[in-house]
Amino acid sequence: xxxxxxxxxxxxxADFLNLxxxxxxxxxxxxxxxxxxxxxxxxxxxxQKQILTLRVWNESNLVGITTTSDISESGIKxxxxxxxxxxxxxxxxxxxxxxxxxKDPIExxxxxxxxxxxxxxxxxLLREAEVKLLESHESIKSVPYNxxxxxxxxxxxxxxxxxxxxxxxxxxxLYLYARAEEKNKKPRSSGSVxxxxxxxxxxxxxxxxxxxxxTISHLNYSSIKTDKYLICFSPESFLTIINAFxxxxxxxxxxxxVSLSNxxxxxxxxxxxxxxxxxDGLHEKNISSSPFDGEGTPTKRLCLxxxxxIENFIHSESTARIFKTIPTGHAGLGSKVSxxxxxxxxxxxxxxxxxxxxxxxSRYEGEFVYIEELNAIHxxxxxxxxxxxxxxxxWLYKNGKKISIESATVAGDIKYLLKNIVxxxxxxxxxxxxxxxxxxxDELSITGDA
Amino acid sequence: xxSSQIKSNEIVFGSCNKDLLEEIIFxxxxxxxxxxxxxxxxxxxxxxxxxxxxxxSVSPSFGRGAGIRxxxxxxxxxxxxxxxTKHGLMRSVSQAIEMLDITDNKxxxxxxxxNKLRDYSLSKKKWINEVPSIHEISEKLxxxxxxxKKNNKIITRKGSYSRNLQxxxxxxxxxxxxxxxxxxxxxGLNVIASDAQYRSSGSRRFGSSGMPNEFRLWDxxxxxxxxxxxxxxxxxxxxxxxxxxPVVLANKFGGVIFxxxxxxxxxxxxxxxxxxxxxxxxxxxxxxESVTAIDEGISEGSFGSLSVDDEGMEPEKSVLIKxxxxxxxxxxxxxxLRTGHKRTGSGRRQNYSFAAAxxxxxTYIAKGEHSKEDLINSISDGLYCKSMGGGSVGATGQFNxxxxxxxxxxxxxxxxxxxxxxxxxxxxxxxxxxxxxxxxLELAPGFCGxxxxxxxxxxxxxxxxxxxxxxxxx
Numbered sequence: 001x002x003x004x005x006x007x008x009x010x011x012x013x014a015d016f017l018n019l020x021x022x023x024x025x026x027x028x029x030x031x032x033x034x035x036x037x038x039x040x041x042x043x044x045x046x047x048q049k050q051i052l053t054l055r056v057w058n059e060s061n062l063v064g065i066t067t068t069s070d071i072s073e074s075g076i077k078x079x080x081x082x083x084x085x086x087x088x089x090x091x092x093x094x095x096x097x098x099x100x101x102x103k104d105p106i107e108x109x110x111x112x113x114x115x116x117x118x119x120x121x122x123x124x125l126l127r128e129a130e131v132k133l134l135e136s137h138e139s140i141k142s143v144p145y146n147x148x149x150x151x152x153x154x155x156x157x158x159x160x161x162x163x164x165x166x167x168x169x170x171x172x173x174l175y176l177y178a179r180a181e182e183k184n185k186k187p188r189s190s191g192s193v194x195x196x197x198x199x200x201x202x203x204x205x206x207x208x209x210x211x212x213x214x215t216i217s218h219l220n221y222s223s224i225k226t227d228k229y230l231i232c233f234s235p236e237s238f239l240t241i242i243n244a245f246x247x248x249x250x251x252x253x254x255x256x257x258v259s260l261s262n263x264x265x266x267x268x269x270x271x272x273x274x275x276x277x278x279x280d281g282l283h284e285k286n287i288s289s290s291p292f293d294g295e296g297t298p299t300k301r302l303c304l305x306x307x308x309x310i311e312n313f314i315h316s317e318s319t320a321r322i323f324k325t326i327p328t329g330h331a332g333l334g335s336k337v338s339x340x341x342x343x344x345x346x347x348x349x350x351x352x353x354x355x356x357x358x359x360x361x362s363r364y365e366g367e368f369v370y371i372e373e374l375n376a377i378h379x380x381x382x383x384x385x386x387x388x389x390x391x392x393x394x395w396l397y398k399n400g401k402k403i404s405i406e407s408a409t410v411a412g413d414i415k416y417l418l419k420n421i422v423x424x425x426x427x428x429x430x431x432x433x434x435x436x437x438x439x440x441x442d443e444l445s446i447t448g449d450a
Numbered sequence: 451x452x453s454s455q456i457k458s459n460e461i462v463f464g465s466c467n468k469d470l471l472e473e474i475i476f477x478x479x480x481x482x483x484x485x486x487x488x489x490x491x492x493x494x495x496x497x498x499x500x501x502x503x504x505x506x507s508v509s510p511s512f513g514r515g516a517g518i519r520x521x522x523x524x525x526x527x528x529x530x531x532x533x534x535t536k537h538g539l540m541r542s543v544s545q546a547i548e549m550l551d552i553t554d555n556k557x558x559x560x561x562x563x564x565n566k567l568r569d570y571s572l573s574k575k576k577w578i579n580e581v582p583s584i585h586e587i588s589e590k591l592x593x594x595x596x597x598x599k600k601n602n603k604i605i606t607r608k609g610s611y612s613r614n615l616q617x618x619x620x621x622x623x624x625x626x627x628x629x630x631x632x633x634x635x636x637x638g639l640n641v642i643a644s645d646a647q648y649r650s651s652g653s654r655r656f657g658s659s660g661m662p663n664e665f666r667l668w669d670x671x672x673x674x675x676x677x678x679x680x681x682x683x684x685x686x687x688x689x690x691x692x693x694x695x696p697v698v699l700a701n702k703f704g705g706v707i708f709x710x711x712x713x714x715x716x717x718x719x720x721x722x723x724x725x726x727x728x729x730x731x732x733x734x735x736x737x738x739e740s741v742t743a744i745d746e747g748i749s750e751g752s753f754g755s756l757s758v759d760d761e762g763m764e765p766e767k768s769v770l771i772k773x774x775x776x777x778x779x780x781x782x783x784x785x786x787l788r789t790g791h792k793r794t795g796s797g798r799r800q801n802y803s804f805a806a807a808x809x810x811x812x813t814y815i816a817k818g819e820h821s822k823e824d825l826i827n828s829i830s831d832g833l834y835c836k837s838m839g840g841g842s843v844g845a846t847g848q849f850n851x852x853x854x855x856x857x858x859x860x861x862x863x864x865x866x867x868x869x870x871x872x873x874x875x876x877x878x879x880x881x882x883x884x885x886x887x888x889x890x891l892e893l894a895p896g897f898c899g900x901x902x903x904x905x906x907x908x909x910x911x912x913x914x915x916x917x918x919x920x921x922x923x924x
Contacts, residue, residue, distance in 0.1 A: 046527075047529065047803050079512065082510045085510075089584060089588060093506075142724045186876075189844065226692045256606065258642060336499060375844060376841060379851065384651055385651065387869075408874075411872070411923060445692065447692035449920040
């Protein structure tokens with residue numbers, strides 16, 4: 001069945017069960033992936049998946065939900081029936097409705113959908129990449145984490161009010177994590193990830209080069225003394241921090257009492273006037289862009305921080321109604337509708353006279369810690385308290401030299417971090433989770449074991 | 451007539467599927483596979499969320515699918531599908547064969563058909579009717595969140611429950627033919643406390659396997675008191691000063707460090723990757739002699755227990771480390787094939803869409819002879835980690851763990867609470883520093899995410915003392 005036929009099937013089943021109001025979100029995908037080990041295929045995977053999430057409103061306008069992978073006629077009827085039963089427990093205190101924007105036009109872009117290259121080609125390409133990475137430096141002994149995959153999927157939203165939207169996409173990913181070993185030294189590991197609409201869009205050579213350079217650059221390492229340091233966050237690490245604390249801009253988190261912000265935080269000054277942050281799910285560089293969210297609301301660019309102040313929150317249908325605004329296209333379909341950002345874009349605003357522009361990661365000769373990548377976000381971030389304590393990969397720049405830092409953590413408070421931004425470099429860099437320049441922050445605590 | 455024809459051409463739970471499964475396996479072997487494994491799953495899950503004094507989410511879900519794995523020499527191809535018809539399963543076999551580029555089918559492996567069904571599900575079919583209803587769960591969750599409302603500093607109260615009922619059929623070309631039903635229930639409480647600029651949080655999770663009545667027996671009052679006290683103790687805590695110091699790790703979830711920092715390095719998947727420092731250390735000393743560590747899947751009701759693993763093998767009790775000496779690795783079918791370490795009944799996966807891999811089950815450090823007080827009294831200046839948060843281990847074995855509830859130890863006594871602590875280290879350096887083990891071993895449930903998805907596990911230990919470790923702070 002295609003998505004139109006499934007919608008018809010659901011509609012018929014709902015009529016049969018006398019259910020007047022329903023909506024659904026669905027995902028249909030075919031995924032292929034390969035892993036290699038020293039030139040040999042290790043595991044080859046293919047999967048065909050279908051997931052259907054159905055919501056039903058009962059006579060009291062309470063919502064119930066069910067998720068199923070069975071899209072047969074009987075499977076759909078069972079799911080609708082279960083959703084109806086679950087609606088008895090629907091949240092009476094926070095009603096859910098269809099998004100008022102679920103039938104608005106969506107921005108149609110060239111989906112750049114690619115054709116599958118097939119498992120054999122994936123395997124050949126990954127084998128070649130592994131060989132090149134192993135040959136790139138004598139200390140690189142293995143590539144323990146590697147994979148090349150391609151996915152083809154369709155996402156659908158439809159409701160009993162006549163809304164119907166779908167889009168199809170393709171996406172490919174390559175990751176290479178190398179392990180380097182030298183005598184009398186600890187093994188070091190680093191890597192690179194590249195995304196593309198299809199395998200042909202992935203810059204494999206650049207992924208190999210990045211993985212090699214990063215790994216080798218950590219071969220000469222040293223412990224760092226526990227102290228406060230001037231920090232330069234790489235674009236990737238700064239986006240990691242912003243995403244980890246995105247509950248500050250999240251209306252759902254505010255209503256749930258787990259955000260540092262509150263309903264009145266619009267306009268609150270968080271940072272230097274030089275800082276602008278947007279959520280831009282439709283950005284042309286966002287490979288995973290979706291033209292609508294889980295409730296069918298069109299995706300759009302939204303300013304979160306404007307000149308250092310909170311400008312907007314991200315919303316679902318119900319949070320928008322409570323905040324007396326419109327949905328922003330950030331909802332995830334669920335019994336309790338979730339809200340999350342799509343793709344963060346950080347930039348320097350025009351009000352940037354207070355920045356210390358001499359701080360440039362490629363030229364600055366003073367002492368600072370460069371944080372390349374933050375790890376263990378799920379463990380080291382207390383989003384509701386604003387604190388973080390995170391291990392990282394990075395370097396200490398001192399006396400004109402850089403040395404990789406062994407086993408250290410950076411700790412602090414997100415509001416302190418944002419308030420202590422001392423420079424936003426001009427040049428933005430593309431990462432897998434958004435776009436950002438290098439960001440400099442004064443006085444953050446680093447724990448090492450020197 | 452039509453109905454029976456359809457049934458004979460697709461997997462139907464509760465029916466005999468032997469002929470169809472044998473046909474699929476014969477098909478794969480005939481195409482040149484060395485080994486064919488079929489894992490079929492039917493799930494019936496539900497979760498309930500209570501926030502403050504209301505039920506805010508009830509989410510039932512159903513799923514079914516098959517994972518087909520083909521081995522040719524040491525390579526394997528894995529295909530997953532929602533299509534449980536004969537056509538769908540054969541198509542998946544063909545796809546796996548094609549992926550592995552098997553063209554030579556002159557040497558056909560012997561397949562003598564499936565053995566008699568080992569049916570572990572017989573006594574478990576009634577479970578679906580014995581688990582608490584959504585109504586019953588909702589009522590108890592609401593009582594639980596109400597119990598958390600002990601003062602006006604508690605600003606957020608949550609209770610969550612989830613139930614996962616998984617029916618599986620496992621068949622493979624070595625004759626393995628197994629069916630089982632697994633039931634996992636978990637319930638958790640969370641609070642956020644706030645007073646002016648101070649904020650803290652507290653959380654506890656409880657879980658069981660195969661015990662439909664367990665949620666009804668759960669002592670929610672005790673759990674609520676525990677979570678409340680933890681959040682209050684930490685509300686005004688200062689940040690810990692970073693440095694090297696001795697620590698005492700509490701029992702139960704304190705075992706997460708052993709699980710993450712050492713247990714994963716004893717899985718054969720790590721040997722395959724060449725990422726464990728313990729690869730060539732069998733029968734060598736890798737830990738302090740006070741450390742004996744076990745991984746097993748047999749403790750009745752424990753979250754990581756199972757009647758049979760996802761490759762059809764009954765779980766064993768594996769002594770991984772005995773008095774500091776490495777004795778065994780945790781192995782699955784691919785691990786045995788590629789590393790030579792015998793299977794331990796540890797082939798596990800989140801669901802049909804993952805190939806099984808060597809994974810931990812109930813993993814713990816065995817009890818020693820000391821009391822908790824002995825451990826604390828032996829430290830003049832250190833940290834007591836009463837409750838651990840999550841953590842991770844890097845590709846080179848470095849680990850870090852957040853301490854959710856910590857207290858300073860001064861002159862052998864617990865003193866002020868501290869927050870923001872992170873434990874940082876490397877397994878092979880820390881294991882020899884575990885110098886004292888308490889006599890109060892307890893287990894705690896958790897979820898472990900790794901190569902074959904998220905699986906239910908138990909971590910555990912008695913109170914243990916680590917002579918020196920890096921504590922991250924401010």
